[in-house]
Amino acid sequence: MDKKLVIIGSGPAGMVCAINALKSGVAKEDILIIEREEELGGTLNLCIHTGFGKGNRTGTELATDLANQIKNYGIEYLVGTTVISFNKDKEITIVSPDIGYEKVKAEAIVLATGCRERSRGGLSIGGTRPSGVISAGTAQRFINIEGYLPGKKTIIVGTTNLALVIARRLSLEGGKVLCVCDARSKLQVDKKEIEECLEFFNIPLKLRTVVTKLFGKERLEAVELADLDKQGKIIRSTKRILKCDSLVYSCGFIPENEIASLAGVEIRKATHGPVVSKKLETSIEGVFSCGNSRFIHKDVISVMTDGKRVGKSVAEYLKKHKSQGGDGE
Amino acid sequence: MKDKIYDVAIIGAGIVGSMCAFHLSKYKLNIAVLEAGIDVASGTTRANSAIIHAGYDANEGSLKAKLNVKGSLMVEPIAKQLGVHYKRCGSLVIGFNEQDLDHLNRLLVRGKKNGVLGLEIIDEKRLHQMEPNVSKEAKYALYAPTAGIVCPYDLAYATCENACTNGADFFFEYKVDKIEKVGLSFSLYAKEKCVRAKYVINCAGLYADEIAGLISEKLPFEIIPRRGEYMLLDKCEKDTVSHTIFVTPSEKGKGILVSPTVDGNIIVGPNANIVESKADTGVTAEGLQEISQSAVTMVPNINLESVITTFAGVRSTPTSGDFYIKPSTKHPKFIHSAGIESPGLASSPAIALYILKLLEKAGLKLKERSDYITTRTKNGNCKLFCDMTEEERKRAIEKNPANAKIVCRCEMVTEGDIINAIHRPISAHTVDMVKRRTRAGMGRCQGGYCRARVAEIIARELNISVDEVKKFSSNSHILCGRTK
Ligand SMILES: Cc1cc2nc3c(=O)[nH]c(=O)nc-3n(C[C@H](O)[C@H](O)[C@H](O)COP(=O)(O)OP(=O)(O)OC[C@H]3O[C@@H](n4cnc5c(N)ncnc54)[C@H](O)[C@@H]3O)c2cc1C
Ligand SMILES: Cc1cc2nc3c(=O)[nH]c(=O)nc-3n(C[C@H](O)[C@H](O)[C@H](O)COP(=O)(O)OP(=O)(O)OC[C@H]3O[C@@H](n4cnc5c(N)ncnc54)[C@H](O)[C@@H]3O)c2cc1C
Numbered sequence: 001m002d003k004k005l006v007i008i009g010s011g012p013a014g015m016v017c018a019i020n021a022l023k024s025g026v027a028k029e030d031i032l033i034i035e036r037e038e039e040l041g042g043t044l045n046l047c048i049h050t051g052f053g054k055g056n057r058t059g060t061e062l063a064t065d066l067a068n069q070i071k072n073y074g075i076e077y078l079v080g081t082t083v084i085s086f087n088k089d090k091e092i093t094i095v096s097p098d099i100g101y102e103k104v105k106a107e108a109i110v111l112a113t114g115c116r117e118r119s120r121g122g123l124s125i126g127g128t129r130p131s132g133v134i135s136a137g138t139a140q141r142f143i144n145i146e147g148y149l150p151g152k153k154t155i156i157v158g159t160t161n162l163a164l165v166i167a168r169r170l171s172l173e174g175g176k177v178l179c180v181c182d183a184r185s186k187l188q189v190d191k192k193e194i195e196e197c198l199e200f201f202n203i204p205l206k207l208r209t210v211v212t213k214l215f216g217k218e219r220l221e222a223v224e225l226a227d228l229d230k231q232g233k234i235i236r237s238t239k240r241i242l243k244c245d246s247l248v249y250s251c252g253f254i255p256e257n258e259i260a261s262l263a264g265v266e267i268r269k270a271t272h273g274p275v276v277s278k279k280l281e282t283s284i285e286g287v288f289s290c291g292n293s294r295f296i297h298k299d300v301i302s303v304m305t306d307g308k309r310v311g312k313s314v315a316e317y318l319k320k321h322k323s324q325g326g327d328g329e
Numbered sequence: 330m331k332d333k334i335y336d337v338a339i340i341g342a343g344i345v346g347s348m349c350a351f352h353l354s355k356y357k358l359n360i361a362v363l364e365a366g367i368d369v370a371s372g373t374t375r376a377n378s379a380i381i382h383a384g385y386d387a388n389e390g391s392l393k394a395k396l397n398v399k400g401s402l403m404v405e406p407i408a409k410q411l412g413v414h415y416k417r418c419g420s421l422v423i424g425f426n427e428q429d430l431d432h433l434n435r436l437l438v439r440g441k442k443n444g445v446l447g448l449e450i451i452d453e454k455r456l457h458q459m460e461p462n463v464s465k466e467a468k469y470a471l472y473a474p475t476a477g478i479v480c481p482y483d484l485a486y487a488t489c490e491n492a493c494t495n496g497a498d499f500f501f502e503y504k505v506d507k508i509e510k511v512g513l514s515f516s517l518y519a520k521e522k523c524v525r526a527k528y529v530i531n532c533a534g535l536y537a538d539e540i541a542g543l544i545s546e547k548l549p550f551e552i553i554p555r556r557g558e559y560m561l562l563d564k565c566e567k568d569t570v571s572h573t574i575f576v577t578p579s580e581k582g583k584g585i586l587v588s589p590t591v592d593g594n595i596i597v598g599p600n601a602n603i604v605e606s607k608a609d610t611g612v613t614a615e616g617l618q619e620i621s622q623s624a625v626t627m628v629p630n631i632n633l634e635s636v637i638t639t640f641a642g643v644r645s646t647p648t649s650g651d652f653y654i655k656p657s658t659k660h661p662k663f664i665h666s667a668g669i670e671s672p673g674l675a676s677s678p679a680i681a682l683y684i685l686k687l688l689e690k691a692g693l694k695l696k697e698r699s700d701y702i703t704t705r706t707k708n709g710n711c712k713l714f715c716d717m718t719e720e721e722r723k724r725a726i727e728k729n730p731a732n733a734k735i736v737c738r739c740e741m742v743t744e745g746d747i748i749n750a751i752h753r754p755i756s757a758h759t760v761d762m763v764k765r766r767t768r769a770g771m772g773r774c775q776g777g778y779c780r781a782r783v784a785e786i787i788a789r790e791l792n793i794s795v796d797e798v799k800k801f802s803s804n805s806h807i808l809c810g811r812t813k
Contacts, residue, residue: 036735082735093719097730101723116738119775121561121637126613129640131800131807135777142781148796148808173812212614218804234614245809254773256738261565269565269632 004030004318006092006106008083008259011042012300013291013307014112015066018075020311026318032104033070033077034094040067040077042114043292044300046140049165052300062300086263088284107321108286108314111260111274112307115292118251123157127213132220136162136250140169149175151246155223156180157211158250159187164197166248171201178244181209183228211247212239220245255293263287271295279313280306286321288314334514335361335498336693338526340505340540342366343374344485344674345666346532348681351407351488354495356695361524362489362497363517365504365533367802368762369489369755370482372534374674375765376559376610376642378586378599379481380573382672383420383473385440385448392652394443397672400679404479407678410703411487412710413480414591420476420573421451421460423467423627429577433471440473447474460570462628476573480591481674482765486755490705493754495698500524502803505533508543510660528693529663530684535607535645537667546659548667550649554607555670556641557599558616560624563635563773564593574627585623587631592740592768597624597631604643612639637773644670652676654683661691711749713767715741736786737779739772747783751790758791760784761801780807 005026007014010033018031039045040063044052047059057065070077081096092104117137134142134150140162142148152175156163159182167177180198185208187194198205206225212234213224227238255273257265266275266283273295274282281288290303290310297303337353339346342364350362364371381401387394408415424433433450440448449472456463456470493499500519507518514525531540538552562569573588590596598620617639624631647653647668657663664687666680673680689695704710714732717725725732725745732745750757750766757763760770763783770776770783784798784807796808 080734082733084735084741095722095726095733095735097726097733100726100730100733101719116774117777119637119773119777121639121775124612124614124617124636124639126617127611129610131805134780134807135774137774137777138780142808143812146781146785146795147812149810149812150808152809175809213611217608218802219806258738267565272565 001102001104003032003104004107005032005110005314006104006108007031007033007110007112009042009112009114009291009293010035010040010077010079011112011114011291011303012044012062012066013114013293013303014042014110015040015070016304016307017110017112017290017311017314019069019073020308021315022073022075024312024315026315028074029076031075033075034081034083035077035079036082038080040070040079046144048144053304083259085259088264090286108288108317110310110314111257111282111287111289111293112291113256113259113293115253115255115296118254120249120251123211123249123251125211125214127224128216130214130216130218130220132216132246133214134246134248136160136166136248139166139248143169143173149173150248151175151244153178153244154246154248155211155242155244156248156250158182158252159184159189159205160250160252161189161193163248163250164189164193166250167203168197168201171203177201177203178242179204179206181206181211181225183208183210183232210234214247215241220247223247253292253296255295257293260287260289279317280310281313281317286317333359333525335359335524335526337361337528337530337688338363338515338517338524339530339532340517341372341532341534342369342485342489342499343372343532343534344370344481344677345534345669345680346530347485347488347492348677349530349532349684350492350497352681352685354492354497355697355701357698360492360497361526362492362499363503363505363519363524364499364501367501367759370485370765373642373645374485375482376640377481377557377671377674378588378596379478379590379674380420380586380588380672381415381477381479381675383440383448383476384443384445384672384675385436385471385473386672387443389439389442392654393672393676396652396676396679396683398444400676401475401477401672403678404477404484404675407488408479408484411491411705412712413483413487415477415479416591417475417477418572418589419472419474420575421456421463422471422575422577423456423463424469424577425466426468430469432577433469436471445473445475448472460572460574462569462630463574464627464629467627478573478588478591479674486766487705487710490754491702494702494704494706499755505540505543515663527662528688528691530688531663531665531667534669535643537645537665541657541665541667544657544659544663546657548653548665550647550653550668552668553646553648554604554609555601555644555646556604556609557601557644558612558620558641559596559598559639560617560620560633560636561590561638561640562595562597562632563637566595566632566635567593569595569628569631576623576627585620587624587628592771594637597621599642601644607643610641610643612641616641638775646670652680654680654687656687656691664688706754711753713746714743736782737767737769737772739774740768742767742769742779744786747786748790751787758787759799759801760787760807763787
């Protein structure tokens, strides 16, 4: 299969990029979006809460809206299809239960692969390793998609948007959140979110507080909490034990760039995102990056702005590429 | 079933028990493996440094030295036969001063006497060519080109799966708590259950002394549980070092190491602290700090920000200082393998052969079978999608479209891999069992994305509900009922 433009990932970044590439002159039959999930939408599909873009819609509403635009414009897409690698010649290997193992040759590639959660490795919590300790993303999938409660008495570590949303969701679904704690002394999120997600449910917020130890051989039974002093050192006298059956952590996100780095795209160690030019082109010519796979954006509006920008610049690239004689001549 | 008398029962499916099962299953014998945990490698074999030591550490003339040198050479062919990841990466013990150099020279002499091949002391120039990230203050190193790395629990799975395929019976969550000698055989009880066998091998690791106690025998030494803590770094740090790097040893042990793993991560650890409970595999903030500091001394620019997980293992250190592999003083057909501390993993194939010799001496007949299957399953070695060549991937997907569904993104594990693991000879029916067999959830996000999906697949394949799926043991349920 040959395609002028292949966009990897159908989150808001990928879809907005496709729409803008089209608006900037790339023909609809020259664009292909590849998505490994069964539906277009990316992370938005997990978000059944409001707060996405203009009009304060839910994540799923925004996803549906963008996906409808893609369908109405007649832009081609493959779902349930994973890109497992690509190379400098922009030959892309895809796998899917329907089409099997295939190659797609592109003139330009946009990486809109989003991000993944950080593990709790960095938290260095001591003690045992029982079940009942899960990431916020896993909790979200269990609750919103599967309809199961990951715990009845939960402690949440981290104050990302996702952590707060989970605190609220757990309370709504019949669980009890004992507290939300964070090592930092200042919050990155808006006051409004604290009100809506925590205060409304009487969930205590404990800043400058860390979980130092887990108890429980099989299932989590309790955790040890401690306060930090101004230098970030544990104040021993504040150590206390809290009984609970689950701990949900949210340690932030890391851009997803495995296939990019395999292809040889230069990745910035500090951000885990690719090094890009002003045009958002990576170190490999004709390969672009946008959205959360470039760096972790503040919200979906800025992700969409990024997608827009890259849609335009990849269209320009393809125009220039064509006028220079394109491929293989 | 009740009246069946096995030829050999193996207590404990750690690496020693697994290797025994593997070697014994080549012969016409009925074998039972009794394991207290829910899975193979539930004990020390699950959490260690994974180094196939070359053999210069153990004292000359000790059983440890003999079995280490012999065993370490056997690991590679077994790994090849069963498709286990193994790499001969070589090791470097680095020294900073004259005193360290003296010590390295002593190790060199000892290693040569033990029969280790290719050992040499190298100077700082060569050291830094081989390992540009090692501290510039390091002046010498003992280079052991034969040292290697392996995936320890996969080596145990592979050998057990092969034994199972060749007819060995496995009993899990079978904690032997009473042993009786009835006539010519031993009755090995776990609560109400009973397995009978003519010969018994005690490979219960840290608990080998307790098993001896069940036949009223006191081993002539004590087993001291000494814990070692670890940190595992993200694959993006894979270029940190390419050999296993040790510091010159102290009384506490071989010292802390920084090493690549066969899967492309970097492992840092272990320290050595005596713990009260043999089951104490917890990590401590202090311990992690201790190993971090050592790691920085060896490799100053190591990026400890990219730790993806921490864990600990407990050594079964014998006060006598050497492996104890002997028949019971009460029953010649009951063999003990105890005090198997490091390099127990590297020595394990040779330990098993040594045990086979003892069994033969005690009267067990070893007749080779003609229908021996050399691989893990009748259909080969269950290669994972991520290890396949392009052609193999194509074929795998044609055969089963589930191989085109990537479930763990970090480690590229397919739904097909997971389904295979669930239906392999020793079924992976918990999230952790699937994780250790396929690496789903072992990557940078530590299952943040795939854990829920793995649970769903297990539930579907075993026809149970998702909230019945366990993380690793009977009470480690993952979910707490339905949402409102
Ligand atoms: C719980 C939660 C709450 C949030 N709340 C808000 C909020 O209230 N307001 C707000 O503005 N923002 C919010 N956000 C942020 C917003 O959802 C994200 O910023 C946005 O979805 C990121 O868009 P993206 O396109 O960069 O990545 P994603 O949406 O993550 O999309 C990436 C897509 O690429 C696909 N992909 C990746 N690799 C491959 C491959 N190799 N082959 C095929 N497909 C691939 C993935 O499956 C995914 O669908 C929230 C996020 C989360 C997780
Ligand atoms: C920190 C650390 C680092 C190490 N590094 C290395 C290294 O780099 N290289 C190396 O060669 N070696 C290393 N070792 C040593 C190596 O890991 C061990 O020697 C080896 O794993 C021991 O295997 P085993 O089969 O004797 O014991 P185990 O793996 O502990 O197996 C014993 C099994 O017996 C079971 N059991 C116990 N009681 C009963 C019962 N009553 N009934 C039924 N089953 C029972 C247990 O559940 C367990 O599965 C290290 C060890 C540690 C702790």
